[in-house]
Amino acid sequence: MQRAETLLRRADGWVFAAEDARRLAALRIGLCLLLALRFAITDYGTVAREPGLFQPHTYMHLFERMPSPEVATTLQVCGIVAALAAAAGLAFRVSLPLAVGCSLVLNGMLNGAGRVIVGDAVLTLCLLVLLAGGSAAREAWTLRDPVRRALGASGSPAVSPTLEGVRFGWPVRTAMVVIALAYFFAGFQKWRYSGLPWVTSDNMRWILYASSDSHSHPNGLALFVADRPVLAHLFAAGSLLLETLFPLVLFVPRLRWLFVPGAVSMHLGIRLAMGLDYSALAATVVIVFVDWQVVVAWVRRSVATAPAPRAAPR
Amino acid sequence: MFLTAVAVCPLAGLNPWPFSNWELFSRPRSDRQATWTAAAVDHAGRERGYRFNSFPRGHRGFEVTMTHFSEHSATERDAICAAWLRNASEQLGPSTQLLRIYHLTWLLSDRRGDRAAPPDRAPAWICSAKGARAAR
Numbered sequence: 001m002q003r004a005e006t007l008l009r010r011a012d013g014w015v016f017a018a019e020d021a022r023r024l025a026a027l028r029i030g031l032c033l034l035l036a037l038r039f040a041i042t043d044y045g046t047v048a049r050e051p052g053l054f055q056p057h058t059y060m061h062l063f064e065r066m067p068s069p070e071v072a073t074t075l076q077v078c079g080i081v082a083a084l085a086a087a088a089g090l091a092f093r094v095s096l097p098l099a100v101g102c103s104l105v106l107n108g109m110l111n112g113a114g115r116v117i118v119g120d121a122v123l124t125l126c127l128l129v130l131l132a133g134g135s136a137a138r139e140a141w142t143l144r145d146p147v148r149r150a151l152g153a154s155g156s157p158a159v160s161p162t163l164e165g166v167r168f169g170w171p172v173r174t175a176m177v178v179i180a181l182a183y184f185f186a187g188f189q190k191w192r193y194s195g196l197p198w199v200t201s202d203n204m205r206w207i208l209y210a211s212s213d214s215h216s217h218p219n220g221l222a223l224f225v226a227d228r229p230v231l232a233h234l235f236a237a238g239s240l241l242l243e244t245l246f247p248l249v250l251f252v253p254r255l256r257w258l259f260v261p262g263a264v265s266m267h268l269g270i271r272l273a274m275g276l277d278y279s280a281l282a283a284t285v286v287i288v289f290v291d292w293q294v295v296v297a298w299v300r301r302s303v304a305t306a307p308a309p310r311a312a313p314r
Numbered sequence: 315m316f317l318t319a320v321a322v323c324p325l326a327g328l329n330p331w332p333f334s335n336w337e338l339f340s341r342p343r344s345d346r347q348a349t350w351t352a353a354a355v356d357h358a359g360r361e362r363g364y365r366f367n368s369f370p371r372g373h374r375g376f377e378v379t380m381t382h383f384s385e386h387s388a389t390e391r392d393a394i395c396a397a398w399l400r401n402a403s404e405q406l407g408p409s410t411q412l413l414r415i416y417h418l419t420w421l422l423s424d425r426r427g428d429r430a431a432p433p434d435r436a437p438a439w440i441c442s443a444k445g446a447r448a449a450r
Contacts (some may be wrong), residue, residue: 058330104332111331124332125320178320182336185324189340197342206343208432209422218428235321 014250019169022293024133025089025141027172028096030287031127032087035099038081038120038280042107047113048072060108067109075102089142092135094133100127119278122182126175126284133171139163175288180247181280182265187243200216204236205229211274222273239266260289334361347430348419350380350438354402355408364413380415383439384448392445399441413441414449 019100048069067075079102085095103124110117130137139146140163190198198205212219225231242262248255267282323333354364379394386394395413403410420433437449 005346107329117331118334118336118338121332121334128332176315177317181317181320182334185321185336186338186340189335191325191342193337194342198340201342202345203343206345206347206422207339209379209425210343210347212423212428213430223428 007107013264015173017169017173018164018166019164019246020293021136021140021165021168021173022141022296023291024137024168025139026292027126027175027288028089028130028137029087029141030292031123031130031284032083032096032099034280034283034287035103035127036080036083037077037089038123039083039102040181042106042110044072044076045069047109058093058108058208059104060112066112067105072106072109075106078102079106086214088147089138090147092138092142096127096131096137100124100131103127105134117281121281122179123280123284124181125178127289129171129178132168136167136171139168152286172288176250179285180250183243183246187246190240191244199233199236199240202232203227204232208232208273215275217274219258219273225273235269239260242266256289260285319325345421345423346419346434347422348417348432350377351416351418351435352376352398352402352441353414353416353436354406354410355412355414356407357411361405361414364406380438388445393445394437396443399443411442415439 048066048071072101079099082095082102084101085091087101103120107120107124194203205226208219208222212222225235242259245293246259246263249259263285264282267278270276270278319333322328323330324335324337327335327337329335352364353361376398383391383394391404399410399413402413415438416435416436417438418433420430422430424431426432440447440449
């Protein structure tokens with residue numbers, strides 16, 4: 001009992017540790033730009049034209065029927081503008097809730113057409129965490145001050161002091177926990193429903209054969225792996241290990257160098273072999289787990305130490 | 315609360331989006347496969363394959379719906395059928411009279427080059443203007 005309490009206290013201390021404001025700002029910029037991109041490239045009009053197939057899920061019960069294509073387009077445009085504004089830290093108290101609201105309705109429509117949109121679920125959950133963090137995410141790396149100055153407002157400091165605090169830390173760490181849990185439970189469910197035969201049986205070969213056969217053109221990569229049982233077992237074992245052990249990245253940060261590229265590679269492999277798009281999930285993992293302030297500092301150092309370009313020879 | 319919901323949904327098998335049960339390819343697959351397919355029939359009785367998945371996203375619910383189709387009430391089945399038939403008419407023209415829905419079964423290990431051998435096809439349901447009725 002005392003051990004459990006100690007563990008809980010340590011977990012609490014980890015989640016609510018102080019963090020640099022720029023780390024949270026990087027999450028804001030990355031997640032909101034990704035959301036704007038998802039709005040821009042996803043076709044919501046097709047499901048909006050099919051009111052007969054509408055099977056409401058959870059909050060979509062609030063709508064009597066599938067929103068019309070016109071409503072879907074309006075939400076899409078609103079969502080893009082709001083997400084871009086939120087990424088820039090502009091009108092943040094309005095722009096982020098608006099962008100997340102548009103996302104919930106539009107993705108709810110896609111789910112209502114009979115298919116659970118898993119790829120965007122983690123992005124949405126991380127955005128909800130960002131939303132719960134209030135205005136903390138707009139304290140750094142924002143265009144608010146330049147825009148205010150351009151509009152003629154005065155009184156803004158030219159350089160913001162470096163901020164650090166608990167309110168910048170917990171949203172970042174909660175987003176990390178959400179992603180770690182998502183991967184862990186994807187692995188857990190495989191252990192639960194299939195056990196070791198998920199790896200040792202021909203399960204992966206059947207998945208790949210079935211996927212290739214379901215497309216108009218056979219998939220060479222899927223068939224290459226499916227035709228080689230040993231290779232199929234290796235890929236199955238790799239996926240199951242990566243998913244089950246993913247939470248280790250929370251406790252051993254150095255493992256992020258292994259697990260984050262591993263997860264991105266897995267999603268890329270699934271895309272190439274099966275045509276399933278988990279790019280939103282892969283991008284969310286990179287946005288949340290990469291320490292962007294270190295990347296920015298490294299880029300700045302590299303640019304500063306780069307030799308000045310020489311004049312072109314005449 | 316939020317993290318509890320993230321953890322409870324997979325354990326309870328709930329899927330209230332954006333929370334998920336994360337049952338991605340978790341059920342064991344077998345060599346034997348089964349699915350559903352539909353064919354549109356015109357005035358002259360000619361049958362033409364109607365591929366629900368040829369349209370982006372919109373009809374992906376076909377197979378999911380068919381898995382539990384017989385468990386729906388007759389009124390619900392009629393409503394679903396009417397929507398599908400209306401969409402088929404819009405896509406293939408007004409001569410579309412009905413949709414025949416078939417249950418397909420095949421073995422993945424039975425390969426013919428890059429493809430599985432053709433499936434066995436059994437008629438299951440007929441969607442007409444009058445609603446849905448079992449084909450057998």
